Amino acid sequence: MPAMRVVVLVSGGGTNLQSLLDAGRSGALGPAAIVGVISSRPGVRALDRAVAAGVSARVLDHRAFADRAAFDAALKSEVQSLGADLVVLAGFMRVLTEGFLFGFEDRVINIHPSLLPAFPGVRAPAQALQHGVKISGCTVHFVDAGVDTGAIIAQAAVPVLDGDTEETLQARILVEEHRLLPAVVASLAAGGFRREGRRVHRVP
Ligand code: GRF
Numbered sequence: 001m002p003a004m005r006v007v008v009l010v011s012g013g014g015t016n017l018q019s020l021l022d023a024g025r026s027g028a029l030g031p032a033a034i035v036g037v038i039s040s041r042p043g044v045r046a047l048d049r050a051v052a053a054g055v056s057a058r059v060l061d062h063r064a065f066a067d068r069a070a071f072d073a074a075l076k077s078e079v080q081s082l083g084a085d086l087v088v089l090a091g092f093m094r095v096l097t098e099g100f101l102f103g104f105e106d107r108v109i110n111i112h113p114s115l116l117p118a119f120p121g122v123r124a125p126a127q128a129l130q131h132g133v134k135i136s137g138c139t140v141h142f143v144d145a146g147v148d149t150g151a152i153i154a155q156a157a158v159p160v161l162d163g164d165t166e167e168t169l170q171a172r173i174l175v176e177e178h179r180l181l182p183a184v185v186a187s188l189a190a191g192g193f194r195r196e197g198r199r200v201h202r203v204p
Contacts, residue, residue, distance in 0.1 A: 003031035003032070003189060004031055004032040004033070004085045004086055004188070004189040005033060005035045005082065005083050005084055005085045005086070006020070006029075006032050006033060006034050006035060006084070006085070006086045006087075006088055006185060007034075007035060007036045007037070007038065007079050007082050007084040007086070007087050007088070008020060008034060008036070008037045008038075008050075008087075008088045008090050009037075009038050009039075009040070009075075009087060009088070009089050009090070009092040009094075010037060010038070010039045010040075010044065010046035010047075010090055010091055010092055011039060011040045011041050011044065011046075011091055011092050011093040011094070012041070012044050012045070012046060012091045012093070013044070013045045013046060013091065014037075014044065014045050014046025014047075014049045014050075014090070014091065015091075015174060015177075015178065016090035016091060016111055016177055016178065016181050017034075017037060017046050017049055017050065017090050017091075018049050018178075019177070019178035019179075019181060019182050020034055020088065020090070020181060020182055020185060021034055021049060021050070021053040021055065022182075023182035023185075023186070024053075025053070028182055028186060029182060029185055029186050029189065030186045030189050030190055031189045031190070032086070032185050032186060032188070032189035034053075034055050035055070035056065035082055035083065035084070036055065036056040036057075036058070036078075036079075036082040036084070037049075037050035037055055037056070037057045037058070038057075038058050038059075038060055038075065038078055038079070039057070039058070039059050039060070040059075040060060040061065040062045040071075040092065040093065040094050041059070041061065041062075041093075042059045042061055046090075046091070047059065056082065058078060060074060060075055060078060062094060068094075068095075068097050069097060069099055071094070072096060072097045072099050072100040073099060073100075075096075075100060076099070076100050084107075085107065086107050086108075086109070086185070086188060086189075087104060087107060087108040087109070087143075088108075088109055088110075088111075088181070088185065089108065089109065089110040089111070089143060090111060090181065091111075092110070095145070095146075095147055096108065096143060096145065097145060098145045101143065101144065101145060106142055106195055108142065108143040109140055109141065109142055109143060109153065109184065109185075109188070110140070110141055110143050110148065110150070111138060111139070111140050111177055111180070111181050112124060112138065112139045112140075112141065112148050113125055113136075113138050113170065113173045113174070113177065114127070114128060114136055114137070114138070114139065114173075115135070115136060115137045115138075115139060115155055115157065116139040116141060116148055116152060116155075117148075117149075118131075118133070119131075119136075120147050120148035120149065121147050121148065123166070124136075125166050125169040125170040125173060126166045128160060128169065129160070129164060129165075129166060129169060133160055134159065134160050135157050135158070135159060135160060136157070136158055136160050136169060136173060137155055137156050137157040137158050137173060137176060138155065138156055138173050138176050138177045138180055139152055139154075139155045140152075140153045140154045140155075140180055140181060140184045141153055142195065142200070151195055151197070151198045151199065151200050152198075152200060153184055153188075153193055153200045154180055154183070154184050155180075156176040156177075156179065156180045157176075158172045158173055158175075158176055159172075187202075191203060
């Protein structure tokens with residue numbers, strides 16, 4: 001039994017999921033293991049990645065539920081049935097309700113392609129370009145019921161270059177995401193972070 005059972009929630013391509021699966025295979029996640037993947041959409045590439053890695057993959061199509069509360073209740077019971085110690089949102093395009101988060105305090109994290117609190121929500125690299133910032137990056141944070149508002153665990157910066165498009169900036173940020181997310185999961189599994197209110201400290 002791994003010391004930390006990780007369930008990854010996805011909705012799309014799953015390149016961040018792939019970085020976690022690769023890190024798990026190479027031993028870079030330490031005592032953490034990816035034990036399940038749940039997608040809010042059918043037919044996405046992330047599901048193929050999970051299957052290729054031999055990880056349990058399920059679809060919970062949000063369109064099949066009457067409202068967010070019903071979807072979150074079903075999602076929570078799937079996550080619990082997988083025995084999750086940590087839930088990682090990796091390109092998961094749903095906002096979780098308090099109902100899901102209750103009982104999972106400090107055990108749900110998300111990766112977002114901006115230096116939060118700047119540019120929460122969708123199309124963060126496009127927002128960064130619209131504002132003309134010179135540095136952007138990615139953030140891993142604990143999840144609360146807001147949109148990308150939870151306590152920040154770790155960030156990585158990238159330059160915004162003249163001539164960048166949404167696609168080129170997104171690609172540069174993704175490279176850092178693929179480093180940062182597995183590093184944070186490994187560190188969480190090793191007890192490497194302690195949250196005090198909105199501030200998350202590294203445990204020496
Ligand atoms: C990433 O940019 C992530 O930060 C955001 O959605 C994107 C997901 O990409 N939340 P992928 O599905 O992991 O390739």
